[in-house]
Amino acid sequence: MGKDVIVACDFSSKEQVLTFLDKFTGRKPFVKIGMELYYAEGPGIVREIKARGHKIFLDLKLHDIPNTVRKAMAVLSNLDVDITNLHAAGTKNMMKAALEGLTRPDGTRPLLIAVTQLTSTDQESMESDLMIHAPMDEVVMHYAKCAEEAGLDGIVCSPLEAGKVHDCCGRHFLTVTPGVRFADGDVGDQKRVMTPAAARKIGSDYIVVGRPITAAADPVAAYERCVAEFCD
Numbered sequence: 177m178g179k180d181v182i183v184a185c186d187f188s189s190k191e192q193v194l195t196f197l198d199k200f201t202g203r204k205p206f207v208k209i210g211m212e213l214y215y216a217e218g219p220g221i222v223r224e225i226k227a228r229g230h231k232i233f234l235d236l237k238l239h240d241i242p243n244t245v246r247k248a249m250a251v252l253s254n255l256d257v258d259i260t261n262l263h264a265a266g267t268k269n270m271m272k273a274a275l276e277g278l279t280r281p282d283g284t285r286p287l288l289i290a291v292t293q294l295t296s297t298d299q300e301s302m303e304s305d306l307m308i309h310a311p312m313d314e315v316v317m318h319y320a321k322c323a324e325e326a327g328l329d330g331i332v333c334s335p336l337e338a339g340k341v342h343d344c345c346g347r348h349f350l351t352v353t354p355g356v357r358f359a360d361g362d363v364g365d366q367k368r369v370m371t372p373a374a375a376r377k378i379g380s381d382y383i384v385v386g387r388p389i390t391a392a393a394d395p396v397a398a399y400e401r402c403v404a405e406f407c408d
């Protein structure tokens with residue numbers, strides 16, 4: 177898969193997400209389905225959006241004992257999504273078990289990427305709550321390396337970290353980056369942001385864009401602008 181813009185469909189009902197996707201009559205965006213929509217509507221919403229011709233990143237961030245994650249991933253592999261994810265904090269054993277579970281009998285599987293440290297975790301909370309005392313940068317690179325060694329395809333990270341992740345884990349290792357904003361747009365609650373054009377320059381493989389598209393007056397135009405800046 178090449179560079180692409182993934183639209184974060186953070187809606188809480190099938191009706192809302194389908195009304196939104198109905199606006200896209202030309203190019204069909206790569207869609208991210210997160211916990212909100214998945215827990216509201218169940219696996220049927222994944223099948224329905226897939227059947228409409230969209231690629232899907234199923235963002236459920238699994239984190240449990242290896243056996244449970246292996247079995248859950250085996251169930252998710254039946255949904256035929258393109259990318260799914262887990263927490264690298266579950267350890268290499270958990271990540272390897274996830275890959276086993278996700279791999280279908282014919283050897284095919286969705287891409288599997290890891291969350292390193294959530295962007296809502298800062299140095300202070302990582303030290304006080306998680307008792308991790310290394311600098312955030314080092315922790316993120318270490319988790320990325322563990323994910324790569326476990327055989328995963330990439331990580332979710334800030335676009336600001338994408339270049340360093342490629343230096344550390346190789347150019348083939350995918351960087352999927354949220355926190356993208358237009359130069360003239362609202363930042364909202366995201367703190368460390370980058371434009372689609374800058375994310376492209378730094379080497380992000382996929383950008384995940386939510387509100388700059390979903391809350392735009394013209395979502396299709398906002399999506400096309402992202403694609404023009406990032407992919408074309």
Ligand code: C5P
Pocket residue numbers: 184186210294295296332333354355356364366384385386387388
């Ligand atoms: O609306 P916005 O563009 O901020 O949406 C970004 C999407 O990426 C949301 O679905 C958010 O949950 C997700 N995300 C993030 N930062 C991370 C991981 C995921 O913003 N570190």
